[in-house]
Amino acid sequence: MTDLRPRPDLWSLDPEVLHLNHGSYGAVPRRTQELLARLRAETEANPMLWFRSVAERLTTSRQELAAFLGTDPAGFAFVPNASAGVTAALGAIPIPPGSRIVLTNHTYGAVLFAAERFARAHQAEVVVVDVPLEADDDTVVAAIQAELDERTAALIVDQISSATAMVFPIRRLVEACAGIPVIVDGAHAPALLDAPAEDGADFWTGNFHKWPAAPRPTAGLVVAEKWRAATLPLIVSWSEYDERLPERFDMQGTLDYAPWIAAPESLRVLAELDWPVRRTQLSALIDEGAQVLAKALGTDLPDVAHPAATMRLVELPFGGKASPEAGEAFKARVSRELKAEITLTGFDERVFVRLSAHAYNGLRDYELLAERLPTLL
Ligand SMILES: Cc1ncc(COP(=O)(O)O)c(C=O)c1O
Known part of the structure; x- marks a missing residue:
């Protein structure tokens, strides 16, 4: 037992x-909930003071979350959730008319919808690759590679799929893509895989509000250097013209930033476990x-x-x-x-x-x- x-x-x-x-x-965890409650009490004690302090606190929190992932903080931005991360990534890549966005039959439903929205807007199409449930890594790579060609605008692939709880061989798929942009949906990856954002993908997104037990919503988007200038938050706000990717995503208007600030407390609970x-x-x-x-x-x-x-x-x-x-x-x-x-x-x-x-x-x-x-x- x-x-x-x-x-x-x-x-x-x-x-x-x-x-x-x-x-x-x-x-x-209770401890993170208590911190969250204290941060919200602080907000309501003096909203002006709170919002003046947010940018600095977000920087500290971002650095801790990037360190947990083992990734460069300069390429790590806050997003509310993995759905937003995938949507921002799709907004950054060229999708020429007639091109194809390739994903698999394991892809999360809402991520498929995001690909369909961008395909519709750009007169492109979505191609769904069938990957059997029992497929080993060779079979996964061969099935996906067979659908990649000069028309492929991007591959979207789960790192850990939702419906099938299966780990995909991201590093091998990035190699197979040979320059085709790869968007990794790592919604389940933080805390389940070590250094999940370091397989060389163009974009990786993952949730801290799943396995790291962070407050909802907290997620990250990791962007390879070549795409950082083109990657924009979904909400247009004052940091629109900030040249630094993380800072551009930090302040998205008047929002509840407390979950992002409290998230590292859950990482400390995990470390103590x-x-x-x-x-x-x-x-x-x-x-x-x-x-x-x-x-x-x-x-x-x-x-x-x-x-x-x-x-x-x-x-x-x-x-x-x-x-x-x-x-x-x-x-x-x-x-x-x-x-x-x-x-x-x-x-x-x-x-x-x-x-x-x-x-x-x-x-x-x-x-x-x-x-x-x-x-x-
Ligand atoms: C593989 C996968 N992608 C994306 C998501 C969407 O995550 P969120 O609802 O946090 O945007 C989930 C949620 O369960 C998921 O399992």
């Missing part, structure tokens, strides 16, 4: 509920938890070649394609009747529970889900 002591004391999560989906919206060791323990835990659930459901675990460190898919015995509405209704029933928070994903006509493990989870959580979930099937 996995030797891991969960730390529910660090979190304010409802102890009556099984929290098995950190991957969607994360969870914020000895995160790399803890992550290894959580990988063993999620393997065990997924097996327990699959056994209870009577299904096989999919053979994902490189699963994400702390997420696993367990197939539901449904078969066929479930509608998004049916999926939402099922999750609501699980929440209401089983006191469990899970997410469902669909891929290739198969329906999966995507399980997460974070520092508040223990094996008992998965055992209880395994006892309860079959009662709803």
